[in-house]
Amino acid sequence: MELGCPIAPTQRLIQEVADHREDLKQAALAEGLSGADAEARANAQLGDPLALAEELMAALRRSSWWGRHFVVTFCLLPLLAVPVLWFVLLLFQLSLVFTLGFGWDPKNLHAAAADPVAFRHLVIVIQCADSISIALATLLFCWLARRAAVNFKWMVTACTICSLYALFVQASIKPHTFEVGLSWTPQWIEAAIPLLIAGAIYLSRRRTMQRFLEKIAV
Amino acid sequence: MAAMKKTNPSFLNGVPELLVLRLLAAREMYGYQIVEEIRTRTGEALAFGEGCIYPYLHYLEAEKQVSSRRREVEGRNRNYYKLTARGRKRLEALTTEWNRVTTGVALLMGVQHA
Numbered sequence: 001m002e003l004g005c006p007i008a009p010t011q012r013l014i015q016e017v018a019d020h021r022e023d024l025k026q027a028a029l030a031e032g033l034s035g036a037d038a039e040a041r042a043n044a045q046l047g048d049p050l051a052l053a054e055e056l057m058a059a060l061r062r063s064s065w066w067g068r069h070f071v072v073t074f075c076l077l078p079l080l081a082v083p084v085l086w087f088v089l090l091l092f093q094l095s096l097v098f099t100l101g102f103g104w105d106p107k108n109l110h111a112a113a114a115d116p117v118a119f120r121h122l123v124i125v126i127q128c129a130d131s132i133s134i135a136l137a138t139l140l141f142c143w144l145a146r147r148a149a150v151n152f153k154w155m156v157t158a159c160t161i162c163s164l165y166a167l168f169v170q171a172s173i174k175p176h177t178f179e180v181g182l183s184w185t186p187q188w189i190e191a192a193i194p195l196l197i198a199g200a201i202y203l204s205r206r207r208t209m210q211r212f213l214e215k216i217a218v
Numbered sequence: 219m220a221a222m223k224k225t226n227p228s229f230l231n232g233v234p235e236l237l238v239l240r241l242l243a244a245r246e247m248y249g250y251q252i253v254e255e256i257r258t259r260t261g262e263a264l265a266f267g268e269g270c271i272y273p274y275l276h277y278l279e280a281e282k283q284v285s286s287r288r289r290e291v292e293g294r295n296r297n298y299y300k301l302t303a304r305g306r307k308r309l310e311a312l313t314t315e316w317n318r319v320t321t322g323v324a325l326l327m328g329v330q331h332a
Contacts, residue, residue, distance in 0.1 A: 009276055012297070016249055016272045019296050023250040024268065045268045052269045059273035063280030 006060070006146055007208060013056050021046055060149035067148035074150070074158040078141055082165050085140075086133035090171075093125045113175045126173050130190055134166045138194040142201050152202070159198035166190035232312050234266065234274065235283075239301060239309040242284055248296040249275060275299055283308050 028038035061067030112118040145155035170183035249271045278284045283305035289298045
């Protein structure tokens with residue numbers, strides 16, 4: 001689990017290896033070995049538990065595209081996923097705002113830009129699209145990291161890329177003007193979102209791991 | 219030559235897969251049984267690392283080539299694995315490939331021995 005292995009497959013592996021060990025021990029006892037010798041032989045035959053955990057991780061990684069191409073997935077895809085999600089969310093929210101409020105007539109759009117209250121709604125829409133898309137992209141890559149059983153550092157890498165993206169890429173809206181691009185004015189709040197999510201997931205994993213180790217010890 | 223370089227290593231990697239799928243095609247088995255069967259039925263020429271079978275079985279399950287269920291037999295609870303339809307297709311493909319390679323190797327060895 002320290003390696004970043006998901007809990008369910010780890011629990012199953014432990015259960016199966018324990019069953020296997022018992023079978024090996026029974027076979028050794030049947031050959032006439034003493035209890036202690038049978039256990040020692042079973043342990044030696046099973047090999048190093050850490051090597052087994054690494055094998056499990058490698059097997060899980062091999063079974064998904066994300067795991068086989070983890071550099072592309074966790075270093076490059078966040079740069080694509082954030083703007084795509086942002087655009088989809090923006091379209092969704094704008095459709096909602098215009099369907100509910102103004103309709104799709106361009107004249108109404110200009111009217112909305114001129115009206116301070118309506119314009120404030122548009123600003124909120126843009127800000128929400130920014131924050132929600134960053135949070136969704138971060139959660140997506142955290143989930144992928146877990147599913148692909150990659151090392152924790154790859155999840156942190158994806159979160160850091162999302163954070164840097166949020167820090168410098170900005171969408172701004174002024175009456176009759178909408179701009180998207182790089183900005184040297186950092187957006188600290190948006191940039192903090194991926195880091196907070198990564199921190200929360202790390203703490204949650206630590207707690208789950210501790211509980212799991214306590215359960216095994218019992 | 220380039221095609222051989224590309225094909226043969228992946229085929230050799232497929233040998234453990236072929237063995238496991240072949241055994242599971244006959245009946246549902248658990249990890250210890252699979253390891254023992256491979257050892258005894260190959261005259262101890264081939265052997266899986268005792269614990270290594272499980273990450274491999276988990277991989278085959280993630281690939282949907284095998285499925286598993288917890289089952290109690292003679293008072294022992296174990297995970298039993300069986301072949302799926304996709305696993306059966308994969309087994310057919312690997313068997314065909316195996317026959318092609320062994321035929322080729324046998325022909326070559328025959329020529330060399332002659």
